[in-house]
Amino acid sequence: MSQQLSEQEIIRRNKLDKLKALNINPYPAPLYPVTHYSADIKKLFSEETKEQFSNVCVAGRIMSLTDRGKVFFIKIQDSKGIIQLYVRKDDVCEGEDKTLFDEVIKHLIDLGDIIGVTGFVFITRTGEISIHAKSFTLLTKSLKPLPVVKRDEEGNVYDEVTDPEFRYRQRYADLIVNPEVKNTFLKRTQMINAMRAFLNERSAVEVDTPVLQPIPGGAAARPFVTHHNALDIPLYLRIANELYLKRLIVGGFDWVYEFSRDFRNEGMDRTHNPEFTILEWYTAYKDYFWMMETTEQLFEKIALTLHGTTEVKVGETTISFKTPFKRITIYDAIKEHTGFDVSEMDEAKLIDVCKQLNIEADETMGKGKLIDAIFSEKAEDKFIQPTFIIDYPVEMSPLTKKHRSKQGLVERFELMINGKELANAYSELNDPIDQRERFEEQSRLMERGDEEAMFIDEDFLRALEYGMPPTSGIGIGIDRLCMLMTNQSSIQDVLLFPQMRPERRTDEA
């Protein structure tokens, strides 16, 4: 099988051969002693500090080449930004041999190649901080031409690469060519670091629990199944890690957390990828009121860390992460947005309400699912500013402790921001007998045809029987939080490598 090469790719391979003929290794092995980054030079260089920049070594990818006869202006991009190199023939070729300049730099170097130079920093006639090169080294030859994006002084972009398919499939090229993309992912890491710091400051313990689970528990979702050959058993990629973290609370950890990569075998769209990240944590001797306070503090801290303010612009709206967040019960939320008081209704009445509100409903849906349907159809997207929706009906929360004073409800909240659920938390159910009954209720739902009802996890029940202290736990959708904090409208823009259909290879023999 042979690769179908474009004209430009063939030219680059010919250049590769010419470089080798000149005894220049296009992929040299030795380390390259980089001393400075572009952005730091641009920030710190001045008349006063210029002594510190009299001998710098930088490396990066060529993003622009300007041939000016005996002088080349080359812009390279390193991990922090772009800087201009001033490459003069007689400076990089001191002796009689001018091959490096006349051949290599003039003809064999391309956009996209990775080079390094040493030299001193100065300011050009046009006022741009640049590096006057004393030596020039090719570090990597690029064989595939990058899309060429140009920017002018005002920041206008020409020929911007916007094709989502190209950007997601070839994220490496997207990152080279679209600097804001890289910035989004740096923000994502910053956000996760801030969350980790917040938890560690409070003595929470980060743990790892199984991704391959014999029983996929802790959430209502369809799992991916795989098979373990040696044990000859099915294993599931986790849909949540909740039940394992709770086992650790039983074991005596007071506060555990995990950034959990979860997998759900469901549809993909702007807010769903088959694998995604949830931060879950569980804290002993706490309840959901404490959890609300801690959660709003965390969110406020994230906003401050990333934006330096609690006011964050998302699309056209500004979201305020200033604590405290609003709280409203789910029944009040439904009443507020539909006029129906569903708090006392049974299944039949709920189905009737669904019909009146034009919501699809059928017999397989239990009371919990019906209420959830009404809420998510008619109320959910109305909550733009951070709001805790609290006190859910017991039927839709099989892992949650019954409410301390309200009959038929559980101590649970969901945090809604910009019309989307960002977090889900409870006072955890720790009564093993109650938990068994809830699982059994889930089994009945499964028999009625609910594909997402939970399995009974006997080992988890055994752990609860040893006794789990009163505990509050939460799950926070990291990808969606990241979308919010970086103002992205698609989950694919906060995942480095979003799931895509495989490309069809046309060059197979």
Next chain:
RNA sequence: GAUCUCGUAGCUCAGCUGGUAGAGCACAACACUUUUAAUGUUGGGGUCUUGGGUUCGAAUCCCAACGGGAUCACCA
């Protein structure tokens, strides 16, 4: 999974109601040696996603497949 929509050069796009492809950037050569998306001249590069159909003739119309996006459904 359903519906709508898009698929032309390495990239961004043009190509009217069907008459067998065009621009800018990128690339190559030459000239010019004066930096700032943009020096000039010349040139090379496309089985117009794929496969069928209608037609004398299809990038253009129809059908299907493949891939992307949007909306909906399921869900976080």
